Amino acid sequence: MATVKIVLREDKMNKAGEAPVYLRITKERQTTYISLELRVKPQDWDVVLCQVTGSYPNKKRVNNYLLQRKAEAMDTVLKKETKSHSSEKLKKVIKGESSESFLKYYAKHLAKLEKAAKVNTLRKARSVYNKLEAYLGKRDLLFDDLTVAFLKQYEAHLRDDLGNSINTIHSDLKIFRKLIYDAIREDLVSPERNPFLKFGLETEKTTKAHLTEEELDAIWMLPLKEGSKQWHHRNLFVFAADAGGPRISDLLQLKWGNFSGTHITFTTQKTNDIVSVKLRTRPLAILQLYRKETSKPSNFVFEFMRPGKDYSDPWVLQKGLSAANAHINKNLKIIAERAGISKHISFHSSRHTFATRALTKGMDMESVSKLLGHNSIKTTQIYAKIVNGKLDQAMDVFD
Known part of the structure; x- marks a missing residue:
């Protein structure tokens, strides 16, 4: 327990024979002092009561001041008393100073x-x-x-x-x-x-770009040169929109060992959750475009990451993922324009597209949330509002 005492520092006496008055803070045999901006001659100081005495000017007012400063210091010490607080830290707290930049x-x-x-x-x-x-x-x-x-x-x-x-x-x-x-x-x-x-953080609602069933089909049916970058990037986007909306970081790291023949099962990089998705006709067909006789469980399904890199290094991995994501997003802009879609889409739009399509088709909210790997179902409910808005518009035909 730290102690606080008012003391007269006679070791610091000036030429006029006056010594300064300090608050002395002691904790675990460590002592620090806080000046009270007051000087008193030893003959005017009561060592027992720790206050001025004798003929000292304004004696009553000064003693009240000293008692107040000690009480304030004791109150701060009681509030801050922890093993981590040294006497020096307590001194800074009492003086109202920040302990750190x-x-x-x-x-x-x-x-x-x-x-x-x-x-x-x-x-x-x-x-x-x-x-x-x-x-x-x-x-x-x-x-x-x-x-x-x-x-x-x-x-x-x-x-x-x-x-x-x-x-x-x-x-x-x-x-x-x-x-x-x-x-x-x-x-x-x-x-x-x-x-x-007292300071609140503000946000504004943003529109989550997603594609309708017709727009997704338009991208899928767009004639692209087989084997070209745009062809690969289109396939990846449609696969994600059909297969639970995996993030680009997870999809680029997907290996054949994650594919059972009917499901893809992987641990998400962002949340470290295990996600298992049953694949239907189109995503299964897309996988067949990439499977080779020489494919091993350790091989990437979508070979967009550069070979020969040490992706066990998180810095190398992130650099590779960022470069691939930027290239894919650039091509998706071109693909959307060629398909007659005016929406500004990125690869992340495939997640929004899956979510809105799944809810529209009647999939329950909890299942959609798990497939997307959301930590909270509140995040998924944003998509429900989009779907409900479309249903409200659809009802307008009855007017």
Whole structure:
């Protein structure tokens, strides 16, 4: 248990014979001092009562001040008393100082992500850090500086100067909020200093681009040169839209060992969940286009990843996945235009397409959620709203 006492430091006496008054904080035999900005001659100091006495000017008011400062310090110590708090940390808390720079704390967070090889999370977090660092210039940012006023100013900078969308700003500041709550759990910041108690994060609804049954068929029937990149990328998109909407990262890593003849079973990279999908006619036919007599269980089904690379290295894997995804999305734009589809689609649209088609065909929400690998069924319910909206429009024909 830490102790707080008011003491007269006679070892620091000035030429006028006056010694400074301090709050002394002691914990586990470690002692630190906080100056109370007061000097007293030893003859005017009561060592037992720890207060001024004799003929000291404004004696009553000064003693009340000393008692108040000690009470405030004791209250802070009681609230913050943990084994992790040294006397030096308690001193900083009592003085209202942040125990650590938010910017340095953020940098430590990046180092942890890098050590854990969380490639995608690190890429996003590093991008957000770089934006913040550029905004600050050579300035540091303490936890105490991270106020509602600062967040409003920084939000305006992201919106007006950088042209970031509401959802991008939300995504950036979510990382700030996470780090604040981490620091609170580590007892580096008091809960009362959390600016997100008064600063809300805003989002705006976005349209999830998906294809109708007719549009998907138009892409499937589009005459493309067999073996061309567009032909392969079209096949991959249609396969995903028919086979449970797997993410591009999972599909590009799918191996023949994941295919039983009727099902594909794999562990999702994003959520680490095991997903098993029964394949119907079209996706089975697509797989036959890629199966060779020499295909081994360890071979990729869709050979878009460069051979000879060490994909056991998460950094090499992510670089390969990102490059392939960019190439596929570029070709999907061209394919959609050639099929007469004006919607802006990407490979991720295949997930939205599967979800809306599955719900329209009567598949229950829980099954769709499991096939998509959603952590929460609330995410899947977004697609139900799209389907319900279409059903509402369909009923308008009765007017």
